[in-house]
Amino acid sequence: MAYSKTITTARLTLRKTQPSDAAALFAIHADPEVMRYFSEPPWTDRERAATKIAEDAAAFEKEEFFRFAIELTSTGEYLGNCTLFSVHRQNRRAEIGYVLGRQHWGKGYMQEALDALLEFAFIERDLNRLEADIDPLNKGSASALERQGFKQEGFLPERWIVGGLVSDSALYGLLRRDWQARRLQQA
Numbered sequence: 001m002a003y004s005k006t007i008t009t010a011r012l013t014l015r016k017t018q019p020s021d022a023a024a025l026f027a028i029h030a031d032p033e034v035m036r037y038f039s040e041p042p043w044t045d046r047e048r049a050a051t052k053i054a055e056d057a058a059a060f061e062k063e064e065f066f067r068f069a070i071e072l073t074s075t076g077e078y079l080g081n082c083t084l085f086s087v088h089r090q091n092r093r094a095e096i097g098y099v100l101g102r103q104h105w106g107k108g109y110m111q112e113a114l115d116a117l118l119e120f121a122f123i124e125r126d127l128n129r130l131e132a133d134i135d136p137l138n139k140g141s142a143s144a145l146e147r148q149g150f151k152q153e154g155f156l157p158e159r160w161i162v163g164g165l166v167s168d169s170a171l172y173g174l175l176r177r178d179w180q181a182r183r184l185q186q187a
């Protein structure tokens with residue numbers, strides 16, 4: 001049977017992406033402010049959203065790549081998504097990525113979603129290590145990682161060229177044992 005997974009938090013429902021997310025997903029990825037530090041330019045083609053949703057849902061069902069839609073439970077509104085990708089079973093590691101529509105920043109939604117994504121990664125998927133590759137200028141993203149206990153482990157100059165603009169990578173990592181120790185401290 002196709003794999004599926006839904007996680008609920010205080011305010012949010014994290015679930016597999018579905019075709020009805022397409023308009024909201026396109027609006028997020030068409031916004032230059034949201035896409036400023038992404039590894040691709042803002043979207044201009046509405047078809048991209050439907051294609052991506054279909055690909056993501058198929059990969060999710062095969063337990064290869066987990067893009068969770070972040071829905072505000074009280075209204076059903078699609079706020080953004082968070083993703084566990086590049087899952088290496090043998091090495092028990094993966095990368096994370098995330099995005100929220102601009103109007104949803106500054107409300108703690110991503111913190112709440114990442115709390116749940118990390119628990120899914122470390123407990124349910126039994127991973128040992130998570131990684132993230134961000135533009136060092138992306139302060140909002142660095143804060144989201146640091147709030148979860150990620151530490152910057154590396155710096156790779158001029159790793160990306162997006163729309164002719166060259167940018168660096170800050171590589172972040174988090175080990176399960178450090179995540180667990182932090183959780184115990186916070187409990």
Ligand SMILES: CC(C)(COP(=O)(O)OP(=O)(O)OC[C@H]1O[C@@H](n2cnc3c(N)ncnc32)[C@H](O)[C@@H]1OP(=O)(O)O)[C@@H](O)C(=O)NCCC(=O)NCCS
Pocket residue numbers: 033034035037038097098099100101104105106107108109110111112133134135138140141143144
């Ligand atoms: C990265 C991104 C998701 C972070 O969004 P964010 O709103 O800063 O993160 P959160 O949703 O966790 O909200 C945290 C903020 O809400 C505030 N907040 C308000 N109410 C809160 C609540 N109830 N609980 C927790 N925090 C709350 C926090 O104080 C914090 O503000 P601060 O950063 O000024 O201290 C967002 O900037 C984004 O989508 N960027 C574009 C996409 C992107 O670059 N992704 C990364 C690519 S690698």
